[in-house]
Amino acid sequence: MTEKSIEERIIEDVKARFPEDIIEAKVQRKSRISLSVKSEKIYDVGLFLRDKLGFDHIASVSGVDYITMNEFEVIYYIWSIDNKVLVGLRTKIPRDRPILKSLIDLWEGALYHEREAWEMFGINFLGHPNLSLLLLPEDWDGLPPLRKDFLLPENPQEKLEEKIKKLSGG
Amino acid sequence: MVLGLSLPELIELILKVLIFPGVAFSLLFAMIVIWFERKFLARIMLRIGPLHVGPINRTGLLQPIADFLKLVQKEIIVPDNAHKFLYNLAPIIAALVSAMSVAFIPYAPKPGGGYWMIYYTPLSLLAILAIFTARPFIMVGAGWASNSKYCTIGALRAALQLLAYEVPIMLSLASIVIMSGTFDLARIVEAQSSIWFIVLQPVGFIVILIAMMAELGRRPFDIPFAEQEVVFGWPTEYTGAQFALVMVSEYFDLCAATSLITVLFLGGWSGPAIPLLNDISPMLSGIFWFLFKMAILTVIIIMGRGIFPRLRIDQLLDAGWTVLIPLAIIQILITLFTAQWWLPLIGGS
Amino acid sequence: MSVMKLSMGPQHPITGHFRFILDVDGDLVLKLEPDIGYTHRGIEKLVEKRTYLQNLPVIERVNSYCDSLGTMLGYLEVIEEVMGLNVPERAKYLRVISAELNRIASHLYFLCLTSVATGLETMLMWPINDRELILDLLERLSGQRITYTYQTIGGVRFDMPDGFKDEALKRLDYLEKRLEDYYKMLVHNHTFQLRTKNVGILKPSDAVKLGVVGPNLRASGVKVDVRKDEPYEVYDRFDFLIPTGKNGDSYDRVEIRLKEIEQSIHILRQALKDVPKGAIKTWAPPIVPKGEAYSRVEAARGEFGYYLVGDGTMKPYRLKISPPSFRNLIALPHLCRNVPLADVPIIYISLDLIPMDVDR
Numbered sequence: 001m002t003e004k005s006i007e008e009r010i011i012e013d014v015k016a017r018f019p020e021d022i023i024e025a026k027v028q029r030k031s032r033i034s035l036s037v038k039s040e041k042i043y044d045v046g047l048f049l050r051d052k053l054g055f056d057h058i059a060s061v062s063g064v065d066y067i068t069m070n071e072f073e074v075i076y077y078i079w080s081i082d083n084k085v086l087v088g089l090r091t092k093i094p095r096d097r098p099i100l101k102s103l104i105d106l107w108e109g110a111l112y113h114e115r116e117a118w119e120m121f122g123i124n125f126l127g128h129p130n131l132s133l134l135l136l137p138e139d140w141d142g143l144p145p146l147r148k149d150f151l152l153p154e155n156p157q158e159k160l161e162e163k164i165k166k167l168s169g170g
Numbered sequence: 171m172v173l174g175l176s177l178p179e180l181i182e183l184i185l186k187v188l189i190f191p192g193v194a195f196s197l198l199f200a201m202i203v204i205w206f207e208r209k210f211l212a213r214i215m216l217r218i219g220p221l222h223v224g225p226i227n228r229t230g231l232l233q234p235i236a237d238f239l240k241l242v243q244k245e246i247i248v249p250d251n252a253h254k255f256l257y258n259l260a261p262i263i264a265a266l267v268s269a270m271s272v273a274f275i276p277y278a279p280k281p282g283g284g285y286w287m288i289y290y291t292p293l294s295l296l297a298i299l300a301i302f303t304a305r306p307f308i309m310v311g312a313g314w315a316s317n318s319k320y321c322t323i324g325a326l327r328a329a330l331q332l333l334a335y336e337v338p339i340m341l342s343l344a345s346i347v348i349m350s351g352t353f354d355l356a357r358i359v360e361a362q363s364s365i366w367f368i369v370l371q372p373v374g375f376i377v378i379l380i381a382m383m384a385e386l387g388r389r390p391f392d393i394p395f396a397e398q399e400v401v402f403g404w405p406t407e408y409t410g411a412q413f414a415l416v417m418v419s420e421y422f423d424l425c426a427a428t429s430l431i432t433v434l435f436l437g438g439w440s441g442p443a444i445p446l447l448n449d450i451s452p453m454l455s456g457i458f459w460f461l462f463k464m465a466i467l468t469v470i471i472i473m474g475r476g477i478f479p480r481l482r483i484d485q486l487l488d489a490g491w492t493v494l495i496p497l498a499i500i501q502i503l504i505t506l507f508t509a510q511w512w513l514p515l516i517g518g519s
Numbered sequence: 520m521s522v523m524k525l526s527m528g529p530q531h532p533i534t535g536h537f538r539f540i541l542d543v544d545g546d547l548v549l550k551l552e553p554d555i556g557y558t559h560r561g562i563e564k565l566v567e568k569r570t571y572l573q574n575l576p577v578i579e580r581v582n583s584y585c586d587s588l589g590t591m592l593g594y595l596e597v598i599e600e601v602m603g604l605n606v607p608e609r610a611k612y613l614r615v616i617s618a619e620l621n622r623i624a625s626h627l628y629f630l631c632l633t634s635v636a637t638g639l640e641t642m643l644m645w646p647i648n649d650r651e652l653i654l655d656l657l658e659r660l661s662g663q664r665i666t667y668t669y670q671t672i673g674g675v676r677f678d679m680p681d682g683f684k685d686e687a688l689k690r691l692d693y694l695e696k697r698l699e700d701y702y703k704m705l706v707h708n709h710t711f712q713l714r715t716k717n718v719g720i721l722k723p724s725d726a727v728k729l730g731v732v733g734p735n736l737r738a739s740g741v742k743v744d745v746r747k748d749e750p751y752e753v754y755d756r757f758d759f760l761i762p763t764g765k766n767g768d769s770y771d772r773v774e775i776r777l778k779e780i781e782q783s784i785h786i787l788r789q790a791l792k793d794v795p796k797g798a799i800k801t802w803a804p805p806i807v808p809k810g811e812a813y814s815r816v817e818a819a820r821g822e823f824g825y826y827l828v829g830d831g832t833m834k835p836y837r838l839k840i841s842p843p844s845f846r847n848l849i850a851l852p853h854l855c856r857n858v859p860l861a862d863v864p865i866i867y868i869s870l871d872l873i874p875m876d877v878d879r
Contacts, residue, residue: 028812031749032813056727056728057727057730057743058730059730059815059822059824059841059846060824060826060839060841060846062826062837062839062841064828064836064837065837075826077813077824077826077841079815081727081741081743084748084749086813086815088813107728107730108728108729108730108849109728109729109730109731109846109849110730111849112845112848112849113845120563133556134555134556135555135556135559135878135879136556136559137556145561145564146563146564150564152564152565152568211640214641215640215641215643215644215645216644216645216648217644319523319525323546323860389638390638390710392638393861475640476640476641477639477641477708478639478708478710479634479637479638479639479708479710479711479714480637480638480639480710480714481710481713481714482713482714482859482861482862483546483859483861484859485713485714
């Protein structure tokens, strides 16, 4: 009987604590775990990961737009300094109602990451203190740009000239 | 008889005011020191400095003149909300006040008696002190008149720093006055004919050198001009000829400060007679030694810019109040209590 | 005095392309809010339109003038992980050599910026001068001084030219001697220590909570370095230390980067000695199969994270870039509360935030 690796032990602990809420949990390779949870339970699973399993260093918050399946996937990547394992805490939310509880109470460093996910995808993080434009210009009025239905203009130079003409009064 | 002077005296006055130590000398000093500072600091930083402008190849001797001419022909921009009268007046007053200090410094003894200085008064030390004390007001006036946040912050910093460091200067000057017994700069130089005051008051010399660097706004004390934080401090908004005046007044101040320290601590014009210059006029030898000592002090003051980072305002005020002032007071006390040993060494009457 | 809103705007001698909105009361900064996005180019959207190979120059310009090789390495790692590609040994060594040279150049540039912030112009000129030597070496390797496009999918593009090894070792010896001058002039300069000691102290627990990475985290005492935690390329074959700081103030953050230059020189000497012969590139198919991966590399500023979703075509479905400066950005408002105005440039520079990294 080979000794269980740290990744497998972590997955066992999570599954034991949240038996029905984990949709999928697997070890991708050494130091990489993927945990897919239901979107209502993401805060509780995150709390358990941070307090009991030592995942304290948030690495990134990324959104992926699966337009064909009409959903967003939000993935929180958190690194554990003691165990040297990266967990990808992921959840899927419907594309026409993208609401998720913000996890900045658990990991303060997610402040700017979630703000960027909001502005790039339109995902509403409940409880975030300041969801305003971070990287985009202040007069941005289009779709959130990283959505798949936001198409980059074919001839950006023309669009820019149109905008300049409009701003300078025709 | 004009102004109560006979014709030879009038010619002498005009020579003094226009050439030495007046307008021509001050401007020449500023130009040479600017060139030297740029070259010297460049060599410290592994750069070369000005290269092209000038007669001798690869020395850039006329670079400061080229810069001055360039600045003079640029447009003078006055910000919209500035207090126009004060804003335009401030650089002129700064340059004039700085240039005025050299009027009271004796540069050499005249062969027929008297001293080569523009205006002789028995209270010349007090006059120079009064001029130095006027500088913070000009800076604050200019900073406020510019009506810009950066200028306001820079002007406040300048005022805090200058007012804090005037006290050590006055205290070390007090020590000199005690030792020589007079406010007359010419008599102070005469009193050093057997031994220079730097030997008798080394602590006072260090105090005044550091305090002068702070008064002049030289690194490590150049917080009022801290480019990285307040863009350029109180002269931020000045352009063109006004900027040139502000820059050149900084070097007039340097001229006055180094002259003052030379007179007070380094024995002024005293030094062995140089045969070649003595044949033309015995005064030239004295002037040579005076300029030589000024040059050494200038090099020391300039070197600070290549070596030290800038201090923070509270660290600087700390240093002024808690270190320099006690040192200056200690110097005064030493001077008072050791009077019987140095009294015989003071020359003159 | 009432509270004044000061804008250290994008045109300011010290902030680069950032804008800070400060609440200032006299000389005291009460609050700092960064306003970023001045160099946002939308790289994450641009890469979705281009093939993986066409994306190489785009990804490089996420952080072009400081650390482009560290940036590239993460992108290549994540692609090669999804593809399951094995890079030949010689290519791995060459990647490590070029990445470490770039790290030294980046830290030298950091020293220049630090001296500008404190007002010591001499230490601005000396490191820039020495950085030329490193850029020269990299030019011999790749033909470019700053944006190299030297590493590619499956290996590197050019081989080491003749005489490169000896020249590199000679320059590294010179650089090591030069570091003593830097210590004397900058780090052990009493005035510099007055300005940076006890300024912007970042406690280790705060650093971990905020997600700070790189030398900033190590200066607070937390020993985290991707090269040791998760060795990639051939870092597990080299023997080097991870320097950590004691107090987490700005002085530690500057000193630790000097020590990292020393460690990089150590790694380079070992790598140059042991470079095996062999191919420098293996053939990489243009199509990346369906799959996901997250790769982490240690760039000069900290940990660079890449998340790739491949969908079986020649273009990425989603590439998320997690740069170190973006993760360090949150430390700046945290540290700049109730500090004198003169400390804000010191704290900002010692965190080593590059606007292009933050904005992508």
